[in-house]
Amino acid sequence: MSTYRVTATRDGDWWSLVAYDVEGREVASQSRRLDQADAAIREAIALVLDIDGDAFEVDISPDLRRVDVSDDTLEALELRRALAELSDRARRRTPAAVAELRAAGLTVRDVAQLLGVTPSRVSQIEKQDHLANSA
Incomplete structure (x- = not known):
């Protein structure tokens, strides 16, 4: 596309x-x-x-060159854009990380703690991954 x-x-x-x-x-x-x-x-x-x-x-x-804003505001906007990009990258890589950490023997709670998500989110990701691989 x-x-x-x-x-x-x-x-x-x-x-x-x-x-x-x-x-x-x-x-x-x-x-x-x-x-x-x-x-x-x-x-x-x-x-x-x-x-x-x-x-x-x-x-x-x-x-924003035609908009009268401070360098601090421009920096805040750039940091938020970078944060959104990093968040998107983390989201895309999380399923593989969950699978690898679980395959290494870590518990759902340990994986959740490491990735900064809830244990139920780890379970959801595992279920989605299982459904995708069985299709």
């Missing part, structure tokens, strides 16, 4: 959205709020490509 890089720049009361390298060209849209940016740029890209809006991913990066 293709992923299009999108820059969102504040322009007055609007976010200006630009998707780069959509079949060699830029596609633009706008939205009032950042939480509406995904739908707005998807619609524009889908229209240009003549495909369904669910057939691709968008990666929206807000550009």
